[in-house]
Amino acid sequence: MVPHYPTKRSALVPTLLYAQDEVGFLSDEVIGEIAGRLDLTELEVRNVISYYSMLTTKPRGKFNVQVCTNISCLVRGAEDILRHCSKRLGVPNKGTTPDGLFSLEEVECIGACSWAPAAQVNYDFHENLSVEKVDAILEGYRRGSGI
Numbered sequence: 001m002v003p004h005y006p007t008k009r010s011a012l013v014p015t016l017l018y019a020q021d022e023v024g025f026l027s028d029e030v031i032g033e034i035a036g037r038l039d040l041t042e043l044e045v046r047n048v049i050s051y052y053s054m055l056t057t058k059p060r061g062k063f064n065v066q067v068c069t070n071i072s073c074l075v076r077g078a079e080d081i082l083r084h085c086s087k088r089l090g091v092p093n094k095g096t097t098p099d100g101l102f103s104l105e106e107v108e109c110i111g112a113c114s115w116a117p118a119a120q121v122n123y124d125f126h127e128n129l130s131v132e133k134v135d136a137i138l139e140g141y142r143r144g145s146g147i
């Protein structure tokens with residue numbers, strides 16, 4: 001990826017995303033490897049990871065359910081959506097189901113304000129949510145997982 005960017009540092013976020021998709025999370029080993037390849041310190045890499053909610057140093061479920069509770073979503077029922085997801089999955093915010101299938105996370109704006117309330121599952125956006133829609137969405141991922 002490095003030749004596609006003007007500086008090695010510019011390749012950091014996409015490189016972290018690729019590595020996270022491959023490994024599941026950004027382990028100490030992954031951080032060290034990327035820091036070395038991009039001529040950065042591990043602290044510089046960790047600072048970037050801590051800024052972006054889509055990057056994690058801890059294992060998550062196969063499907064990471066991120067529910068936006070920022071203002072547009074909040075006024076259109078996001079707290080009910082988050083509460084429902086938590087109840088449905090049986091985990092609190094930042095929790096992971098025992099089978100490792102789902103993680104749940106409350107997040108800031110995901111850029112889908114016009115279609116609030118919205119959530120993101122891995123790279124998929126789900127908009128104009130209702131509790132009924134949430135049930136169908138979660139069930140779809142569960143069925144698709146083969147578990």
Ligand code: FES
Nearest residue numbers: 068073109112113
């Ligand atoms: S406020 Fe929820 S997507 Fe922007």
